[in-house]
Amino acid sequence: MLWLLALLIIIGVVGYLRSSLNHASWAIGAWLVVTAFSGALFSWLLVIWVPVLLIITLINIPSLRQSLISKPAMKLLKANLPTISKTEQEALDGGNVWWDAELFSGKPDWTRLRDLSSSVLSKEEQEFLDGPVETLCGMLDDWKITHELQDLPTEVWDYIKENRFFGMIIPKEYGGLGFSAHAHSQVVMKVSGRSITAAVTIMVPNSLGPGELLMKYGNKDQKDFYLPRLAVGKDIPCFALTGPEAGSDAGSIPDIGIVCKQEFNGEKDVLGIGLNWEKRYITLSPVATLLGLAFQLYDPDELLSDDIERDGDHIGITVALIPTNTPGIDIGKRHFPLNSPFMNGPNWGKDVFIPMDWLIGGVENVGKGWRMLVECLGEGRGISLPAQSTGAAKLVSRYTGAYARVRRQFGLPIGLFEGVEEPLAEILGNTYIMDGARKLTTTALDQGQRPAVVTALLKYQLTERMRVVINNAMDIQGGSGICLGPSNLLGRGYQAVPIAITVEGANILTRTLIVFGQGAIRCHPYLLDIMKATQEDDLKTLDEKLFSHIGFVVSNLSRSVWFGLTNAIFEVPGTPLTRQYYRRLTRLSAGFALLSDYALLTLGGSLKRKERLSGRFADILANMYLCSAALKHFEDQGEPEADLPLLHYACQSTMHDAQQAMLAVFYNLPISPIAKTLRALMFPFGKPYSPPSDKLIHEVAQLALSPSATRDRLTEGCYLTDDPNDPAGRIEHAFNLAIKAEALESKFKKLMKEDKLSSRTHEERMQEAVDKELLTEAEGKQLHELWLATREAIRVDHFTTKELNRA
Structure with missing residues (x-):
C-alpha cells in the first residue's frame, strides 16, 4: 500500500507542477525502477506495475500513440463534437482572449494581473471631465428632459455637438477627441448619474455604430468624408x-x-x-x-x-x-x-x-458584416453599459448613504438599523466590485486587447448588479424613491434598469449561451485546437493537443485535490492583505477548469443546449473575474486599510457566489456518482467560503454614513454637488450639515430625554432651548438650519392633475 501511495503522490506532484509528459514519464519510471529492485514486487503489485509500464511506453512513442489512441479518438470526436456554423465561427474568431483564459487555465498567472499598468487619464482627458463634462452635467434637468420635453433641450444637443462628445473615439486627425477607453468610460459614468437620456445619446455614437466601423473597416474616402462630420455632430x-x-x-x-x-x-x-x-x-x-x-x-x-x-x-x-x-x-x-x-x-x-x-x-x-459587428461589440459591452451601470451605483452609494444618515425614524438615522445596513452594504460592496471590473476591462481595451468573453460577462454582471443596487436604494428611500418629480433622484434610474439589461445582447442570452458557450472554446488552452485539428484531419496536431489536454485534466485534478485539503495555503501570490483571496481564487480556478472539462467530456455537443448548466458555469467565471478585478483595484489604490471592509465584502461575496454556482453544477452533471466523487475531492470539508458576516456588513454600511477618504474613493468620478436646489445636492447639503451638528444634536437630544423641554413640536423645542439659554443663539440657528435642510432632503414632490399633464 505504501508503494501505491507513493505512485499516487508522484502523479499528484507532477500534475500539480504541470510537468511535461517527458518529465512525468521519468518520475513514474523512477518509481518503476525502485519498486522493481526493492524486493517488494508481490504478485498484486504487478497488477499495477505492468499497466503503468505499458502506458508510459505508449505515450512516449508518438507513432504508436497516434495509431492506437489518437486515430480512434479522431473518429469519436468527429461524431460527437458540436458543429460550428459560419456565424459561430466568426464570433469565435472575433476579438481575443485575455485574463479570462488565465481563469480557465486552473493556474492563473497572478503576476500578469498585478504587474498590469492600469489606465490613467491624460491631462487633456482630465481637463475635459473637469470642464465640458462638468458643465454638461450642470445643464441637465432630468425631470424636464423626461417629463416635459421627452428629449434633451436644444441647448444641450448643441453643447454636446460643439464639444465633440460624439467624437470621443474618433482620432484627432479627423477632428475627434481621440480618447482612451478609460476616458470614454469616465465620461459616460459621470453623465449617467445625471441623465440616462443624455448618457445614452453620447454612448451610441461612441459604441457599436458607423464611427467605429468606419475607423476599423472604412476606406480612405469614407473616413475623410464622414469621420470629421460625425466628430462634430454634423451627421x-x-x-x-x-x-x-x-x-x-x-x-x-x-x-x-x-x-x-x-x-x-x-x-x-x-x-x-x-x-x-x-x-x-x-x-x-x-x-x-x-x-x-x-x-x-x-x-x-x-x-x-x-x-x-x-x-x-x-x-x-x-x-x-x-x-x-x-x-x-x-x-x-x-x-x-x-x-x-x-x-x-x-x-x-x-x-x-x-x-x-x-x-x-x-x-x-x-x-464580412457579421465578423465586423462581432469585433465591434466590445465597445458597448465593455465600456458604455458598464460605465452607465457603475455611474448609477456610485450615485446611489453617495446619496442614498447620505439619505440614510439624515432620515430619522424612532429618533435614530435609519442607516443605523440592521435591516437598513444590509441593503446599504450591498450597495457599497457592489459599487466597489463594479468600479474595479470597469477599470480593469478598460485597461485591457486600452492596451489593444479585445476580450469578447470578458466584455460580455462584464455587461451582464454590471447591469444586473445595477438592478440590485437601485432596488436596494428604493427600499431604503421608500416613499421618496417611488414618487416621481423634480426632486426624485431614483425613479427614472429604476425605470431604466431593464433597458440596460436588454440591449447589446439580452442578459439571459449572454449568461446562458455566450459567456461559457464561447468561453469554453475560446479560452480553453486546448479545446479549439483539438476541434480544428479534427475538422482538418490533422492527426499529428490532434495527437499533440489531445495528450496535452489529458495532462491538463490530470493537473487540475491533482491541484483541486491538494487545494481541497489545504485551501491553497501554500500559494504565495499577493500581499499580506490580499493573499488569502488570491489563494482562494487559485483553488476556484483549478476546480472550474476541472469541472469544465468534465462537462465537455460527458456532455459533448449537447452542452450547447444545457443553458442552465452553461449559465452556472458563466456565473463561476464571472465572479472569479470580478474578484480578480476587486483585488487589482485595491492594490492599484495603494491598499488603503480604511478600504479593507469593501475589499473583504467584494471578495467574500463573489467567492461565495462562485462556490454556490459550482455546487449547483455538481448537482446537475451527468454520471452522478463520479460528480459526487469530484465534489468530495474538491470540497472534502464542506463549503469553505461564507458570505459576508453581520459584523462585516455593519462595517461596510457605516462607510456610507460619514465623510471619509473611502467614501470619496468609492464615488470618485460621479457628479458631486451640495447645491440645495439640486435633487442630489439637497441630500448632500443636509448630510454635511448633519455631520457638522452631530455633537449638537446629541446635546439637544439629551435635553429632551431629561425633560427640560416641554414644547410639542421639534421646531418649538429648538426655540424653547434657546429661550431657556440651554442652547446659544448660534446653536439654535445651526439646529434650525439642519432641520430645514433635512426636511428638504426628504421632501416628496406633489402636483395638481393639470401640472402632471405634459405640456
Whole structure:
C-alpha cells in the first residue's frame, strides 16, 4: 500500500507542477525502477506495475500513440463534437482572449494581473471631465428632459455637438477627441448619474455604430468624408441591426439586399444593391442623418467577382452606410423606452438603391458584416453599459448613504438599523466590485486587447448588479424613491434598469449561451485546437493537443485535490492583505477548469443546449473575474486599510457566489456518482467560503454614513454637488450639515430625554432651548438650519392633475 501511495503522490506532484509528459514519464519510471529492485514486487503489485509500464511506453512513442489512441479518438470526436456554423465561427474568431483564459487555465498567472499598468487619464482627458463634462452635467434637468420635453433641450444637443462628445473615439486627425477607453468610460459614468437620456445619446455614437466601423473597416474616402462630420455632430449616426424577426439571433437577420444595376444620380447601369428592410429598437434612429445598416446580401445574377466567397447566390451579412434622406427610407418615428426618452425608434427601407461604394470598406467587405459587428461589440459591452451601470451605483452609494444618515425614524438615522445596513452594504460592496471590473476591462481595451468573453460577462454582471443596487436604494428611500418629480433622484434610474439589461445582447442570452458557450472554446488552452485539428484531419496536431489536454485534466485534478485539503495555503501570490483571496481564487480556478472539462467530456455537443448548466458555469467565471478585478483595484489604490471592509465584502461575496454556482453544477452533471466523487475531492470539508458576516456588513454600511477618504474613493468620478436646489445636492447639503451638528444634536437630544423641554413640536423645542439659554443663539440657528435642510432632503414632490399633464 505504501508503494501505491507513493505512485499516487508522484502523479499528484507532477500534475500539480504541470510537468511535461517527458518529465512525468521519468518520475513514474523512477518509481518503476525502485519498486522493481526493492524486493517488494508481490504478485498484486504487478497488477499495477505492468499497466503503468505499458502506458508510459505508449505515450512516449508518438507513432504508436497516434495509431492506437489518437486515430480512434479522431473518429469519436468527429461524431460527437458540436458543429460550428459560419456565424459561430466568426464570433469565435472575433476579438481575443485575455485574463479570462488565465481563469480557465486552473493556474492563473497572478503576476500578469498585478504587474498590469492600469489606465490613467491624460491631462487633456482630465481637463475635459473637469470642464465640458462638468458643465454638461450642470445643464441637465432630468425631470424636464423626461417629463416635459421627452428629449434633451436644444441647448444641450448643441453643447454636446460643439464639444465633440460624439467624437470621443474618433482620432484627432479627423477632428475627434481621440480618447482612451478609460476616458470614454469616465465620461459616460459621470453623465449617467445625471441623465440616462443624455448618457445614452453620447454612448451610441461612441459604441457599436458607423464611427467605429468606419475607423476599423472604412476606406480612405469614407473616413475623410464622414469621420470629421460625425466628430462634430454634423451627421448623427445610428446603426440598424435588430429587427422584429432577429433580436438576439442577429446573425439570421431577414433583411435583403440584391446586387443589381440601376440608374443613380443621372448615371445609368450603376452597380449597386436594391434593399428592403425593417428594423426596430434603433437608438438615435429618429434623429439620425446617417444610417449604418446590416443585411443579407445576394447576387443572383453573378454581377460581383467570382473571387467573392458565396453559398449559391448568398454572399452573407453585409454592412452599408446610407444617408437617411435616400429615397425609400422611412425614419423618424419613436419608441418610448420606460420613461427614458432618448431617441430610439424603428426604420424601414422599401426598394432603396445604393451604389457599391456605400458599403463600409467598399465591395471588398461584402459578406464580412457579421465578423465586423462581432469585433465591434466590445465597445458597448465593455465600456458604455458598464460605465452607465457603475455611474448609477456610485450615485446611489453617495446619496442614498447620505439619505440614510439624515432620515430619522424612532429618533435614530435609519442607516443605523440592521435591516437598513444590509441593503446599504450591498450597495457599497457592489459599487466597489463594479468600479474595479470597469477599470480593469478598460485597461485591457486600452492596451489593444479585445476580450469578447470578458466584455460580455462584464455587461451582464454590471447591469444586473445595477438592478440590485437601485432596488436596494428604493427600499431604503421608500416613499421618496417611488414618487416621481423634480426632486426624485431614483425613479427614472429604476425605470431604466431593464433597458440596460436588454440591449447589446439580452442578459439571459449572454449568461446562458455566450459567456461559457464561447468561453469554453475560446479560452480553453486546448479545446479549439483539438476541434480544428479534427475538422482538418490533422492527426499529428490532434495527437499533440489531445495528450496535452489529458495532462491538463490530470493537473487540475491533482491541484483541486491538494487545494481541497489545504485551501491553497501554500500559494504565495499577493500581499499580506490580499493573499488569502488570491489563494482562494487559485483553488476556484483549478476546480472550474476541472469541472469544465468534465462537462465537455460527458456532455459533448449537447452542452450547447444545457443553458442552465452553461449559465452556472458563466456565473463561476464571472465572479472569479470580478474578484480578480476587486483585488487589482485595491492594490492599484495603494491598499488603503480604511478600504479593507469593501475589499473583504467584494471578495467574500463573489467567492461565495462562485462556490454556490459550482455546487449547483455538481448537482446537475451527468454520471452522478463520479460528480459526487469530484465534489468530495474538491470540497472534502464542506463549503469553505461564507458570505459576508453581520459584523462585516455593519462595517461596510457605516462607510456610507460619514465623510471619509473611502467614501470619496468609492464615488470618485460621479457628479458631486451640495447645491440645495439640486435633487442630489439637497441630500448632500443636509448630510454635511448633519455631520457638522452631530455633537449638537446629541446635546439637544439629551435635553429632551431629561425633560427640560416641554414644547410639542421639534421646531418649538429648538426655540424653547434657546429661550431657556440651554442652547446659544448660534446653536439654535445651526439646529434650525439642519432641520430645514433635512426636511428638504426628504421632501416628496406633489402636483395638481393639470401640472402632471405634459405640456
